[in-house]
Amino acid sequence: MSARTVWAGIVRSPLGITSLALVTLVALTAILAPLLWGAQAEQVDPTAITQGPSAAHLLGTDALGRDVLARVMVATRLSVLLAVIAVVIGVTIGAILGTAPSVLPRWAGRPIAGFVNIAVAFPGLLLALFFAVIFGVGTTGSVLAIGFAMAPGFARLTQTLSSAIAGRDFISAAQVAGVSRFRILIRHILPNIGEPLIVNATVAAGSALLAFAGLSFLGLGVQVPAYDWGRLLGEGLNRIYLNPAAALGPAVAVVIAGLAFNLLGETAAAALGGRSARRRARLPLVARSGAPVPAQVDGEEVVLRVDDLRVSFPSPAGWLTPVRGVTFDIRRGEAIGVVGESGSGKSLTALAAAKLIETPGHVSAAALDFCGTSLLTTPDRALRGLLGTSLAMVFQDPMTSFNPTRRIGSQLAEAASEHQGLSRRAAMARAVERLQAVRVPAAERRVRQFPHEFSGGMRQRAMIAMGLMNHPRLIIADEPTTALDVTVQRQVLQLLATVRRDTDAAILLISHDIAVVAQTCDRVLVMYAGRIVEDLPAGVLHSDAQHPYTRALLDVIPELDTDRDIPLRTIPGRPPAPGAFPAGCAFADRCPMASALCRESDPELTVASDGHRVACWHPVMKDPATPRLEREAATR
Template sequence: MAALKKWRAVAATPVGATALVLLTLVAVTAVLAPILWGEAAETADPSGMLQGPSAEHLLGTDALGRDVLLRVLVATRLSILLALASVAIGIVLGIVLGTAPALLPRWAGRIVVGAVNIAVAFPSLLLALFFAVIFGVGVFGGMLAIGFAMAPSFARFTHTLSAAITGRDYIAAARVAGVSRFRILIRHLLPNIGEPLVINATIAAGGALLAFAGLSYLGLGVQVPAYDWGKLLSEGLNRIYINPAAAIGPTIAVILTGLAFNLLGETAASVLGGRSARVFGIPLRGAAPVPSAHAQVVDDSMVLAVDDLRVTFPSPAGPITPVRGVSFSIGKGEAIGVVGESGSGKSLTALAIAQLIEKPGDVAAARLDFAGTPLLGAPEKSVRALLGSSLAMVFQDPMTSFNPTRRIGWQLAEASVEHQGLSWKQATERAVDRLRSVRVPAAQRRAGQYPHEFSGGMRQRAMIAMGLMNTPKLIIADEPTTALDVTVQRQVLRVLDSVRQGTDAAILLISHDIAVVSQTCDRVLVMYAGRIVEDLPASRLHTEARHPYTRALIDVVPELDTDRAQPLRTIPGRPPAPGAFPAGCAFADRCPLATELCREQDPGLSAERSDHRVACWHPVSDGASSPAAGPVRVEIEEKNR
């Protein structure tokens, strides 16, 4: 019923109405013409050869006295079938080549991309003639020739669209959930590039129609006694000065049909929108249980152990290491907050733990163990199975974290189908139950809705529910409350806390808001310039923080009793760029306590107490305000001088 309403809406527009009318006429002609006039179009009349247009023969007759108009109408079926078959070959081969870099090893993907780029440089008509010589003349050879000639452009187009999608958060979420590359391609990638592919394919159908007509005109396509519009055009051009109508007839047919295909592309984009027609809740097929590939847990109380974690990216000026020497651990049921300015390496640290750093990025660590399994040394399959069942990611932007073409319940159910061997029906019921557990009202109905039908806070709760579809040992929440109002922010944090209390899962909360972290976490890690500069209990953050940067972060947070007549306090200066870290302390240029020692030597994390570490040559004494934070007015005056 909904689809019928969409088609009615399209038909109400001039372009949509024209597309439907032309498409209907072409389709009806292709089906009925061979039945109604097939025999008459083949009947020769020696007494009426090479006649011009008349009331009896509107386009005249050919060299055997056959009616040209009837032959043009009958040729509609073969011409369209050949064009569609050629496009099908081209788009299937193009999709295979375009998505190959996402499935193959990096070196093999580069070879495929290079070959496609070389093929695209050649004109498609030249490629079609080349392949026609290889595959031979005739209908089958012509279809393969045109399909192979169209494949490079489809491959380039698919590769470009795929590259824009693979960086989205919902692709990363699927990878964290342990979904295989092939299933990510089928379930998440192709549905999201379906709309432009449909448009490109229908537009290409007009080009394929013209190309096949050209091959038949040159004698490389359809062979006698069969005929298509190209063959009829070849026959008509031989006597165009005597009877132009014989050539104009098939020409008009090609133009009108090509126009119909182009308008069909626009209509399909409006009506279909690339969305899957699968109805939520209908079991498709069960997935076989994934055999456990987990290593034995060495220490059941230790969920994550990170020692000297480094993330490096190549650049023209040499390797850049935005995360350099991060070390910490998370125990069972513990909540750790990571704070710092933008660019301090918080999110990169989380992505490295979740194994989401793509090549050419490199992740190295003296130790990176999750649930007793070394992530850097274990096989990819076992790591994917472990992370998919025991690690949950809550990304910063819930709108981009969900696949817009899939219903919420389907996306939640996918994780259980992959890792627990549940049927789609069982996984769907579990998805509804998990939505209820994170306080999503009307969970049954909401599970059948798309992400755009959820509010920001509801999407964030659904992301948490997705992480609970299995049994996570660790939940990484990367800026989960950004862009949410204070009320919704509090609700999301309460849900995370209730999940921790109910499942005993550890939480790694990444935030730029030090106040939020201090209120919801057990420990706080303060990061600056890719390193941890202070690690202390959250309960003593405001009273015992020793690093000047930590003190500055605390002091710039406005309080309810802050004098509104005074300018807000800020931290003067900017963090150093990842490729320009100084030899000494990275905070030295912004810290008024810095000395030559700070600028020459980088301090390591030293233990102030058994549960308190700080990396500073001149730590602030207990209870003192940060000397690094100053009012905005002072900073501006200094710049003006």
């Protein structure tokens, strides 16, 4: 979320408007008060010593006859300035201490982390008093004392945020690539934790005001002839029985300024977390009049075109390319299944098509077009509206795809609000409608529930409903039936088929179960070692599969009439690692038909028949008895 979006959320929130108004009032007072009331605040009047409130002096006068209200207004500049400086010191030192374990070697980082843990256990005011004694009485000592007292809290926050970011895949990839720890900190960690630090620093400014007031009140802070709110509060309390207003003025100023900074920080945190009740502007779509028109193949619209797709990641030995040269098209209303063992590149291909490969991963292709728009050359901001409205993702585990702290309805409604500009009420009504469309019972009640209150099948249905909040042209389902029982698997697959029929959306179904793909898809892409080794119609999968790997996948599927005394078939060996692809066919070491040619040269994906492509030097020819068996089965 950009800074502009965060501040826009603050401005559109009633609480945010209030906090901004208070902060603006404090800032203007700090700037203008010394110019407007500076002389009045310093003017000594022996005839008006310790007077109570009057028309001439609204808060009365002090022991030298100076106007208390003018002094309170003028003290705003010093009080706010010292608090801001202390916060800057605290954030800087805290960020250094918090990120040190990520930059320094383990033996040096652990003592620093232990010191931070000990320092956090002490109350902030106690630390401030301790450092005030060390740095000495006065303005400089107070600034350093409060800044150092805040540092452990910011260090713990920075350490926690850094640890969360350090566990991301892109950080691991950078480490594998040999990027130094300092560059990882500057380029990957700090940009991702900057906004939370700024928000917490805003809140801390209010606490710093109170801490300064406390130190000055105790005589450890600002010294004469300078004065801040804390010193004025101490002077007012000494004469509270003669003129209570003299103590009330600086106290109210501290409360207002502290409240302003705290409210601003809390509102910014809400906007940063996406919790502000604001209406988002509708983003322009890419595929409109004047935009690229989706390609046509045989009179049918091509929703997704992938040509020579390659996905690479850095490693100490160079670039690893787990997806190498994948080519296929998906037409409108078509269902394509992608099968293969783990590590074959199925999910990476889908993530690349959805623009979800993060840096330092690199995606290249001769063509990677979605609805006629290039995903490689079009700016991300322009793609956001297109992918948000026309592409839906159904992930393997919807529990990790839903935010556990937000209700299902609000998460579904967010998609419609983001891209269609619907009001909260209209978006929630659409969420109920979409849950009903995917056959979630009692949808009106379900939208108010959290993800953990849904069963696995219900969460998967809700995930599909989220994809349908807009008008998807392509639904990518990555293992949507994993960890579901057979009955729920069938319901989810039937639901996808219904959505496809009703919306004419294309479906890219990724699965380990080749039998499921054969029953639900029009075409089957068989992937092995980052390549498509066979592309054929699903209707002839069992009868006309020609690649030995495809035949092996079919042979390991047990049938109902399989002899239980015979061990289940397996595919011997293991797929090669991405960094150890052989020069020839990657399946050669596991293939019973491999020859010297297979180990020397990698076969290209060539046309075997109409709508059938295969990459094999020795394809398995169709069994002559198969047509007769198919005719007999059709007759019966």
